Amino acid sequence: MSGSNLGATKPNLSDQTKFCKHCGERIHLKAVICNKCGLQVEELNGGSSQPQIVINNSNMNTNINNNGGYGNKKDKWISVLLCFFLGVFGVHRFYEGKIGTGILYLFTFGLMGIGTFVDFIILLFKPNPYYV
Numbered sequence: 162m163s164g165s166n167l168g169a170t171k172p173n174l175s176d177q178t179k180f181c182k183h184c185g186e187r188i189h190l191k192a193v194i195c196n197k198c199g200l201q202v203e204e205l206n207g208g209s210s211q212p213q214i215v216i217n218n219s220n221m222n223t224n225i226n227n228n229g230g231y232g233n234k235k236d237k238w239i240s241v242l243l244c245f246f247l248g249v250f251g252v253h254r255f256y257e258g259k260i261g262t263g264i265l266y267l268f269t270f271g272l273m274g275i276g277t278f279v280d281f282i283i284l285l286f287k288p289n290p291y292y293v
């Protein structure tokens with residue numbers, strides 16, 4: 162009778178235990194530190210996996226925000242023409258979404274024409290389309 166009892170309990174024991182990868186000692190399945198050698202045998206997956214998902218989500222959110230502020234596709238020749246004809250009013254800056262410098266150009270006639278001239282040269286060397 163006792164022999165059959167042992168046979169019945171042995172599979173249960175092996176379900177609840179594992180072998181330490183450092184010393185080979187049989188330890189509890191959920192143990193993270195071996196009783197015999199004291200070395201860590203398991204990563205704390207339950208605690209670390211969920212924050213990683215949160216970090217990934219926040220990265221995706223910042224990427225979306227970056228695309229809203231930067232990376233807007235602009236047609237080079239529209240900017241060049243706006244800069245050439247209306248650059249002293251900062252219209253090409255408004256087209257690029259740079260409202261602040263657009264207003265500055267509007268009141269200073271494109272930084273007395275110098276800012277508009279520099280922007281025009283820079284725009285000529287930009288790829289088409291370009292991103293701001």
Ligand SMILES: [Zn+2]
Nearest residue numbers: 181184195198
């Ligand atoms: Zn061990």
